[in-house]
Structure formats: structure tokens, C-alpha cells
Amino acid sequence: xxxxxxxxxxxxxxxxxxxxxxxxxxxxxxxxxxxxxxxxxxxxxxxxxxxxxxxxxxxxxxxxxxxxxxxxxxxxxxxxxxxxxxxxxxxxxxxxxxxxxxxxxxxxxxxxxxxxxxxxxxxxxxxxxxxxxxxxxxxxxxxxxxxxxxxxxxxxxxxxxxxxxxxxxxxxxxxxxxxxxxxxxxxxxxxxxxxxxxxxxxxxxxxxxxxxxxxxxxxxxxxxxxxxxxxxxxxxxxxxxxxxxxxxxxxxxxxxxxxxxxxxxxxxxxxxxxxx
Amino acid sequence: xxxxxxxxxxxxxxxxxxxxxxxxxxxxxxxxxxxxxxxxxxxxxxxxxxxxxxxxxxxxxxxxxxxxxxxxxxxxxxxxxxxxxxxxxxxxxxxxxxxxxxxxxxxxxxxxxxxxxxxxxxxxxxxxxxxxxxxxxxxxxxxxxxxxxxxxxxxxxxxxxxxxxxxxxxxxxxxxxxxxxxxxxxxxxxxxxxxxxxxxxxxxxxxxxxxxxxxxxxxxxxxxxxxxxxxxxxxxxxxxxxxxxxxxxxxxxxxxxxxxxxxxxxxxxxxxxxxxxxxxxxxxxxxxxxxxxxxxxxxxxxxxxxxxxxxxxxxxxxxxxxxxxxxxxxxxxxxxxxxxxxxxxxxxxxxxxxxxxxxxxxxxxxxxxxxxxx
Numbered sequence: 001x002x003x004x005x006x007x008x009x010x011x012x013x014x015x016x017x018x019x020x021x022x023x024x025x026x027x028x029x030x031x032x033x034x035x036x037x038x039x040x041x042x043x044x045x046x047x048x049x050x051x052x053x054x055x056x057x058x059x060x061x062x063x064x065x066x067x068x069x070x071x072x073x074x075x076x077x078x079x080x081x082x083x084x085x086x087x088x089x090x091x092x093x094x095x096x097x098x099x100x101x102x103x104x105x106x107x108x109x110x111x112x113x114x115x116x117x118x119x120x121x122x123x124x125x126x127x128x129x130x131x132x133x134x135x136x137x138x139x140x141x142x143x144x145x146x147x148x149x150x151x152x153x154x155x156x157x158x159x160x161x162x163x164x165x166x167x168x169x170x171x172x173x174x175x176x177x178x179x180x181x182x183x184x185x186x187x188x189x190x191x192x193x194x195x196x197x198x199x200x201x202x203x204x205x206x207x208x209x210x211x212x213x214x215x216x217x218x219x220x221x222x223x224x225x226x227x228x229x230x231x232x233x234x235x236x237x238x239x240x241x242x243x244x245x246x247x248x249x250x251x252x253x254x255x256x257x258x259x260x261x262x263x264x265x266x267x268x269x270x271x272x273x274x275x276x
Numbered sequence: 277x278x279x280x281x282x283x284x285x286x287x288x289x290x291x292x293x294x295x296x297x298x299x300x301x302x303x304x305x306x307x308x309x310x311x312x313x314x315x316x317x318x319x320x321x322x323x324x325x326x327x328x329x330x331x332x333x334x335x336x337x338x339x340x341x342x343x344x345x346x347x348x349x350x351x352x353x354x355x356x357x358x359x360x361x362x363x364x365x366x367x368x369x370x371x372x373x374x375x376x377x378x379x380x381x382x383x384x385x386x387x388x389x390x391x392x393x394x395x396x397x398x399x400x401x402x403x404x405x406x407x408x409x410x411x412x413x414x415x416x417x418x419x420x421x422x423x424x425x426x427x428x429x430x431x432x433x434x435x436x437x438x439x440x441x442x443x444x445x446x447x448x449x450x451x452x453x454x455x456x457x458x459x460x461x462x463x464x465x466x467x468x469x470x471x472x473x474x475x476x477x478x479x480x481x482x483x484x485x486x487x488x489x490x491x492x493x494x495x496x497x498x499x500x501x502x503x504x505x506x507x508x509x510x511x512x513x514x515x516x517x518x519x520x521x522x523x524x525x526x527x528x529x530x531x532x533x534x535x536x537x538x539x540x541x542x543x544x545x546x547x548x549x550x551x552x553x554x555x556x557x558x559x560x561x562x563x564x565x566x567x568x569x570x571x572x573x574x575x576x577x578x579x580x581x582x583x584x585x586x587x588x589x590x591x592x593x594x595x596x597x598x599x600x601x602x603x604x605x606x607x608x609x610x611x612x613x614x615x616x617x618x619x620x621x622x623x624x625x626x627x628x629x630x631x632x633x634x635x636x637x638x639x640x641x642x643x644x645x646x647x648x649x650x
Contacts, residue, residue, distance in 0.1 A: 245548060
């Protein structure tokens with residue numbers, strides 16, 4: 001990234017808005033600077049800027065080949081509360097892309113386990129979309145996705161398309177069964193026995209809350225998946241996104257620059273660890 | 277090339293640099309403290325002013341015949357190269373889109389005059405953070421590229437100094453434009469070829485063997501006089517192994533989490549962006565200000581606050597300097613200047629913490645090795 005670009009931002013125009021859950025929205029952006037989703041790798045993130053208010057780090061949810069850049073945002077703070085109030089035609093500032101994403105090439109020919117909790121799904125969506133677009137690239141694709149309740153599941157309109165793809169298997173779970181939910185109830189690790197994990201050729205991409213990451217890692221290690229083939233996307237306070245503000249440090253790593261995706265073997269001394 | 281010149285040559289030297297377009301920054305008496313401030317002339321130098329430092333204490337006292345009599349104050353070159361507050365850019369919302377009004381530009385070039393070897397090393401450490409290939413910071417690189425450094429080797433150690441054990445002083449080994457050692461009656465200059473033009477109109481004499489030996493002797497005195505040290509040369513591996521040491525908690529008990537240590541540290545770079553709105557024209561400035569890992573919300577994000585406990589934040593500060601930094605930037609983050617000890621309101625001594633943690637680790641390792649009685 002040229003040094004000038006760290007200080008400036010692109011202005012994206014909102015072309016579409018989709019309500020995922022009562023507090024979570026997907027924004028579809030046209031960058032207007034000639035860049036397309038092809039310029040953003042799976043697992044990377046952008047800093048979205050609401051003029052005069054602030055920036056938030058949001059994962060790239062669009063896949064290479066799509067027309068509009070996709071970001072899924074849950075309203076939890078000052079900036080995200082304003083982001084979800086944008087309407088079509090509205091403007092949003094953007095810096096990025098930042099960070100190192102999922103090692104998709106490394107997963108080729110392997111059993112790919114995509115494990116997501118809650119809003120951990122958006123950064124994994126481009127991985128799923130690439131698997132759907134090119135069946136056979138991975139030996140098998142198992143998507144294990146958990147949310148609090150049925151109404152917290154996002155991207156529901158895409159599930160049938162994902163399921164229909166060759167070699168792609170979607171397993172869902174919710175923490176609490178509500179309404180007409182007839183599926184699995186329990187945390188995402190309760191799906192592991194149903195997933196038919198083959199530790200010898202499995203590679204896992206995991207994103208979700210820290211507790212979910214922790215138990216997913218423990219579960220996978222227990223059934224014999226080596227730490228080098230477990231990849232996690234970590235969340236910290238990303239502020240400058242270029243390794244000079246210090247906020248996102250985890251031990252000797254800057255999550256924004258060295259991550260957000262790490263192999264578990266690389267960070268295991270510092271994650272999960274209290275107070276680091 | 278080593279030369280000597282009379283102490284009286286300093287005004288001319290300063291003038292020469294001013295004629296070259298530099299703003300001189302050097303130790304100057306201000307509000308009862310020696311700050312790094314603009315030197316309009318040699319008369320602004322805190323010549324002969326002695327600083328007496330201790331844990332949580334800094335007083336000026338006594339007179340000295342020495343021109344560079346003080347050790348250091350709360351400022352380091354960081355104050356100028358990575359300012360506590362800097363406007364990165366200003367934008368205005370035109371309705372049809374956001375337009376750039378102005379962006380950071382440098383106001384001049386600095387000649388740091390009379391800084392200490394530890395601070396020069398501090399700049400070189402900060403270079404690695406702020407000029408990392410691919411992530412160069414525009415503000416720092418602009419200010420840094422235009423700066424020159426006239427470093428003064430230490431012939432006296434301050435109460436809180438421990439540069440000798442960090443390998444960062446009391447003499448500057450490289451990276452300076454001119455290095456000075458103050459002898460009793462004259463100044464000894466180490467002048468690289470590129471800096472010869474700074475000495476126009478100054479009578480330089482080639483330094484004699486005896487003068488070089490005298491300077492060496494004075495620096496050796498400073499080294500030996502240093503009461504504080506870090507007990508390991510390369511402590512990172514042991515520090516990592518001691519993340520759970522109870523010593524962290526003991527030091528953190530006293531920590532107020534005020535952040536003074538990070539403000540006065542010559543290498544602490546952490547910062548945040550604030551958005552300053554001007555009601556008159558609706559413009560918004562992106563302003564970068566220093567931040568501190570000791571602040572409660574420093575690591576806070578939507579996912580939680582990983583360092584809610586003060587103990588965790590104090591450990592982060594020390595672990596960063598003495599372990600993480602080495603793996604992030606290939607060097608330690610501490611130069612042994614002692615400022616964090618001096619300016620800590622409760623006088624927490626970082627050497628005590630690090631040595632305590634290291635000792636605890638070594639004791640624990642010994643216990644592990646001890647043969648078991650069957």
C-alpha cells in the first residue's frame with residue numbers, strides 16, 4: 001500500500017441494502033475508483049468510515065467475481081449505528097483492503113471445514129462462494145455454522161444454492177431452538193460428529209467469538225486435526241490497520257498486518273490466553 | 277574524523293545550521309524542567325543546569341561548568357518526529373461527496389542538538405515501526421527524512437539510566453550527523469565527511485591521541501557509574517516463558533495506569549485518531565494523538581476488552597518493550613533512558629520489574645531441573 005493511501009479513503013456508493021437480522025445489515029458498495037471485489041482477498045478487511053464520526057474494521061464478504069463489494073455490519077456502536085441507517089445512494093468512506101486472508105490455495109484438494117459462529121460467517125462467505133463456483137477445487141467442503149437463534153442466521157437466501165453445489169455440505173445449529181426450528185440445537189462444536197471430519201486431510205477455517213474459536217480449536221485438536229491446519233480469524237481493536245497504532249496487538253503480532261487470519265500453531269502461545 | 281574546538285564555537289555552529297535552514301531543537305530550561313525546545317541561539321541551551329533524577333522524582337539543582345550538564349528531560353525526538361497531536365487531513369462534505377481540504381505537510385526541518393545516545397537509538401528504533409516497508413507513515417517519514425542529529429555522548433550517568441545494559445549508550449556508535457564529547461576545556465567532535473560544512477568559520481584542530489583517550493575515560497566513567505541494569509542481554513525468550521509470573525501482579529499493584537511512562541518513552545508509538553469537527557465550515561479533521569496501552573479502553577473492541585485488568589495492561593507495556601518488540605521489529609523497544617522510572621508518579625522501576633520477572637523465571641527453571649528424590 002503506498003504511504004499516501006494510508007491517510008486517504010475511497011468513497012463507496014451504496015447500491016443495495018439487505019436486512020439480515022433485526023440488527024444486522026448487508027451493504028453492497030460500488031467503489032467508483034475502478035476497483036471491484038476482485039481486488040479484495042477472502043479474509044481481508046476494510047476500514048469503513050462515517051464522515052466525522054469514525055471508522056470500523058469490517059470483513060470483506062463479497063467474493064471475487066461478484067460485481068459489488070459486500071460488507072455485513074451489526075449495529076453495536078456509534079459508527080455501525082450510522083452505517084445501518086445508510087440508504088441506497090448514500091456514501092461511505094473506505095480504506096483497504098488490509099491484512100492477510102484465508103490460505104485458500106493451501107486448502108485445495110483437502111477436506112475444507114468452514115466453521116463460523118454468528119457474525120463470523122461474512123469473512124468466510126468468499127471462501128464458500130469460491131468453493132461453490134469451482135466444484136472439485138477442494139476434496140470436500142463442510143460448512144458448520146452456528147447462531148444464537150434461527151432469526152440470527154444470516155445469508156439464509158444463499159443456503160440452498162450452497163447446498164446444491166457439488167461436494168458442499170452445510171450444517172446449521174442454533175444455541176436456542178425457537179419458532180419452527182427443527183434442526184440441531186447446541187454450540188457449533190456439537191456439529192463436529194455429524195461433519196465426518198477426516199483429520200488426515202482436513203483443513204479448518206474458523207471465525208467467530210473468542211469463546212467459540214477456543215472450543216472449536218480444542219474440538220478439532222482432540223479429533224486429531226494438526227494445529228498447522230487450523231486457521232482462525234482474530235478480532236482486536238483495529239484502528240490504523242497498518243501496524244502503527246498498536247491497538248490490535250496480540251503478543252508479538254499486529255492482528256491488522258500479520259493477520260487477521262493466523263494458523264493456530266503460530267499464535268497458540270497467546271491465544272486463547274487471559275489478558276494478552 | 278575527530279576534531280576539537282573551543283566550547284565558544286557552539287554559537288557559530290548553531291548559526292551555521294540555522295543558515296542551512298534547520299530549526300534547532302535542544303535541551304532548554306522551560307517551566308522548571310529541561311525540555312527539548314527550539315534553540316534560537318546558544319543562549320537558549322540549558323547550559324550548566326544539572327538534573328537530579330530518581331524513581332518518581334526530577335529536580336533541577338546545583339550548577340555545573342559543563343555545557344551539557346543535564347541527562348534528559350521528559351521530551352525525546354519523538355515529541356517532534358511523532359508529535360503528540362498532528363492533523364493528518366481535513367475534509368469537507370459537499371453533499372455530492374467528501375472533498376479533501378488539506379493534508380499534512382511539514383513545516384520545516386529539524387536539527388536535534390545535544391540529544392543523548394539513547395535518544396538517537398530511540399529514533400532508529402522508531403524508524404523500524406514507522407518506516408516498515410509497505411507501511412511507511414507519511415508524517416514520520418517526512419519529518420524524519422529532513423532531520424539531522426548532533427548527539428552528545430554521556431560522561432555522567434543519571435540515577436535512572438541503564439543504557440549500558442541495553443547496549444544503547446553511553447556513546448553513540450552510528451546514525452548521527454555529528455557526535456560530541458564534552459571534555460573539561462573543549463569539545464571533541466566526531467564529524468563524518470558529509471557534515472564538514474556545518475563547521476564553516478570554526479577553528480577545528482585534529483584531535484590528539486591524548487584527547488581521544490580522555491574522552492574514552494570520561495565515557496567509561498559514565499558506564500561504570502550506572503547503578504541500574506537489565507540482568508539479561510537478550511531477555512525475550514525468558515520473558516515469554518514468564519508471562520504468568522506473580523511478579524507482574526506485585527508491580528501492577530502500584531501502577532496507576534496513568535500512561536506517563538508511555539508518553540515520555542522515546543519509542544512508544546501507540547496512537548489513535550480523533551475526528552475534530554469545525555462547526556463554521558462543517559469540515560472534519562483527522563487528528564492523530566498519542567495513545568497508551570495503559571488506558572483501560574486501549575484494546576477494547578466489539579468482541580470485548582482483552583486487557584480489562586490493570587495487571588494485564590502493565591504487563592503488556594513491559595512485555596512489549598522486552599519481548600514482543602524483538603519479534604515485531606528485530607530490536608528491543610527499550611533504550612534504557614530511565615524516563616519511565618523518573619516520570620512514574622509512584623516511581624515504579626522497570627528494571628526492577630524485568631529483573632524480578634527474569635529472576636522468578638530462572639528460579640522456577642532451576643526447581644524444574646533439580647533432581648527428584650525418589
